[in-house]
Amino acid sequence: MRSLAIRIPVSKIIALAIAAFIAAPMFVVIPMSFSTAPSLEFPPPGYWLGYYQRFFTDRNWLVPLFNSIAIGCGTVVLTMFLAAPAAFALDRHQFRFKALLNLLLMMPLVVPHIVMALAYYSYFGQLRLVQSYTGLIVAHTCLSIPIAILILTAALKTFDRNLERAAAGLGARPLETFLRVTLPVLMPSFVIAALFVFIHSFDETVIALFISGRDTNTLPRQMFNSFQMQADPVLSAASSVLFSLVLIAVGMTSVVRAVRSRRNRFS
């Protein structure tokens, strides 16, 4: 029994040490973004906001930032329109070839991005979509569909369908039930799915590297090229911006989860 009492803290200490290792990059990137050092130097010799100022004023960074936001928004809209009905179909209906179709919908999660980069490079070349927003939005939508479906089907599983039956019993038509009961209850999950799809598109590097041109240069592509040339310290500001986006999304997820579990406890 005593050895058990000793063992528990040891495994906890190991786990916390590993968590520190997992988090290590963030303890480097965020201080670096406020650093005055002209090259990759850590710990920083001094602190200022100069690189954020550069990031938000220099056209070489602003244009890719704008492009990534535009492509991310386009991807979110298109993905949600395709994935939301699919999630309902997978959660609520039984039909032939369901497993096979589900496998097809999950495929983009597994196929290596470099293979898709080569595929889109050739395909969009023929469709004249290389170096266009449309091409990138279409490509990112394909990769995001499985993510949106996974998040939405997980949310649908916890949805209480008695709410819909109650609405129908009170005389609501199916569309009215959907718009006034189903959709509002699922809204937080839709927002979360949309946010993660946005992040996924915003972060995607490999395909953007090969099919976005100078005019549709995305932020990750600009970062990648900046790495290879001369690691520009503005990179750390760009990285911190990307990270804060993840922070917001994960924060929102935990808030929604906490609210939901509290509600369940009271009901």
Next chain:
Amino acid sequence: MADQLTLSAGTGQEAAARRIARVGAGPLLLLPAVLFLAVFFIVPLLIVVWMSFTEPASGVGNYVRFFSSAHDLGILLNTFRTSAIVTIAALVIAYPVAYVAARYGGAIGAVLLLVVTLSFWTSFLVRTYAWMVILGVKGPVAAALGWLGFSPPPQILFTTFASTFAMTHLLVPFMTLTLYSVMKRIDSSLMRAASGLGARPWRAFVSVYLPLSLPGVVNGAVLVFITCLGFYVTPALLGSPRDRMIAGAIGEEIEHLLDFGHGSAMAMVLLAATLALFFIYTRFFGLDRLWR
């Protein structure tokens, strides 16, 4: 006439309604996503298949060239070896975190899961950049080595070690979440029963917990291995140009050599390896189990 038109429109609607009822709403709701993926995902992939057999001449020349070239096979072997090392390392690092999070829960579990989730969603590019700083000439590791008396400090960045190390770090969160999803369903009373029957903690872990967590281990190992096979960014930025992985070689064919036939054949080899593993995996597990 007008009446006739509305009448026929009416029957048309009824017919449509009957059709929907017969086919079921499920397939119809699924249709847009499936069609979209067919046109913008499957067709481009088929073009790669086509190119691998037709560029520059039709036949299996590209594959013969790949499998008879010591250089190409070396790249393939290196890809598998690196992926195996990364998978095992990620498993060893991730297991304790997932174990503590699943077993003890509470505050420590919440903190561990938060760190892992944040890291999981943070861009590979951002995390690769961080390791570039940490392992760089002016970074803390070089400073520590210099302090220990290595002068000049050994080259760490742009070596096989740097890229393997960073890839492991990138995939630890993925592995942790996979392991955790299985471990949280292990009934904790089994461990209490084992110790009640006189098993020491270590023995209870080895003969009760570890076997029950094996599905998670297989899950995580397959998914991490698959992801690792196709790594492009991290080896390109942190690794040595000498020992390249297959994704990097494909990228070079597209960017510099413009040999699309050869590039496509390499892409097909990578895709075949990935899909083979994935299908074996879904046969036994199924992807959706992870996200419940």
